[in-house]
């Protein structure tokens with residue numbers, strides 16, 4: 001099957017010959033083609049250039065291609081969401097109400113709500129129910145221009161339910177149009193019965209859970225909520241090192257609520273990314289830049305928790321590659337909108353419109369080790385493409401609070 005999109009006013013390819021997630025001024029280089037065109041074939045990008053070039057060079061190929069006229073609008077790579085908790089049961093809107101009356105996120109969690117509440121609802125749900133609920137969320141992502149989503153377990157906190165969440169994602173990888181990249185996050189909270197005996201639960205994760213997850217090839221990454229009153233940097237390090245021996249790449253929920261050495265730990269264990277970073281220390285930033293740890297920033301979470309966002313501008317200026325994500329989850333960020341996250345990256349973290357787009361595509365692909373296949377529009381990469389109902393990427397980041405998606409192609413197939 002062949003599809004040709006022509007008359008693209010601004011085609012932001014994000015193509016690059018450099019290796020590695022983009023830092024500093026490279027985050028502003030969108031490699032734009034004016035009056036562009038894309039030819040997609042067999043799920044991949046066959047050719048990319050100006051409309052004129054492609055029309056003359058591929059005259060024969062175009063005879064039996066589906067043709068779309070972009071009418072001068074913006075085209076970008078499919079957005080990549082590198083950090084979500086999509087496979088969960090139930091909902092937590094009552095906590096939103098409680099928090100607005102003054103309760104804190106951690107108060108609610110320590111009282112048995114929060115992640116514990118979703119854990120109970122996820123344990124109760126059948127695999128089929130979770131597949132149906134998660135598929136609906138993935139549909140929402142697609143409608144907002146997202147074509148690849150990372151997803152974490154962590155609402156089971158027992159072997160059976162952690163595996164159930166990961167299997168849900170595996171089934172959806174097979175049945176849903178979007179790509180899902182799975183992460184094991186057994187250390188997402190401390191189960192109530194292990195409060196004060198956290199090390200014992202860490203032992204269970206290392207002895208029982210990680211080997212099973214690795215053996216069944218259910219995850220590529222291993223994440224830990226390293227936070228005061230959750231897991232210490234030492235406990236997180238044990239879990240992440242154990243995962244590494246089994247081939248699971250470390251990620252860390254770091255320095256979200258207090259400055260706790262999470263960024264430093266990410267540098268020490270060679271994590272692919274550190275997430276949140278609202279309270280990251282200067283030394284943590286320095287070490288992340290040095291060790292090429294990607295900062296995965298979640299400005300919708302900061303907004304929803306009514307916290308000051310992570311120092312995105314500073315991280316970029318100090319040489320850290322920045323990616324952004326929804327953190328889609330029922331407690332701290334119940335959104336599927338990456339466009340909103342790009343807007344917030346500009347508004348609350350002072351990323352420029354170009355940097356925000358790079359953070360949501362090219363660098364986000366690096367944060368989940370998919371850079372060979374997605375994150376930019378280049379010959380041979382997946383034909384994951386979004387046509388927006390705006391003329392430029394500046395307009396996309398500026399007109400906030402509106403879904404500007406017009407069409408989405410996933411692996412060359414039109415899904416929206």
Ligand code: NIG
Pocket residue numbers: 085114115118225253256301327329330331332333
């Ligand atoms: O990334 N911080 C920990 N985990 C999630 C929230 C999960 C929840 O509240 O259900 C996060 O924000």
Ligand code: FE
Pocket residue numbers: 083084085253327329
């Ligand atoms: Fe998260």
